Amino acid sequence: MARRKVNVSSTPLKTSESHSASENEGVLFQEALNVACKEWQIRLGLQDWIVEVRVDRAKDLDPDCRSFAVNTHYPTEKFSSIKVVDPVDLSIMELALPKGEAHDYDLHLVHELIHLHFAPFQVDDSDPKHLYQEQAINMLSRSIIRAYRSTGQAVPPTVPVHVGHYF
Secondary structure, eight states: OOOOOOOTTTSOOBOOSOOOOOHHHHHHHHHHHHHHHHHHHHHTTOTTSEEEEEEEOHHHHOTTSOOSEEEEEETTTTEEEEEEEOGGGGGGTGGGSSTTGGGBHHHHHHHHHHHHHHGGGOOOTTSHHHHHHHHHHHHHHHHHHHHHHHHTSOOOOOOOOOSGGGO
């Protein structure tokens, strides 16, 4: 099983459904993730955050193997560490998402980056509002990816507004 080499400037960051643990391919995939993360940060107006992204095995992200990514963030420092599941582990997890979404790392990155905008409103995982927040972030991330891919162009970065109710 081999990971697909990706060129994030022209190709959505997706893996094929066959994977291997080739060290060279792992390095290429990590580099592609880094580039994609920086590009999505700009598109989502998060370029003032320091975001580190890395690939990790599913068992190291979440003992129950239910998370495609884990985002540990510190809003006051504007720092985030995003760990995404290694493609070698996707086969055990992909039934949790609509067809093809498990292999869509752009979608996972956008989802985790949107969490940074929601950071001031963070709720505990046990709070029922957490489910609503996750549903909103899922819909936003899918919509952003769909809009970006349908136009073939980047969604323009947001311009900060410092007046009125946006302040």
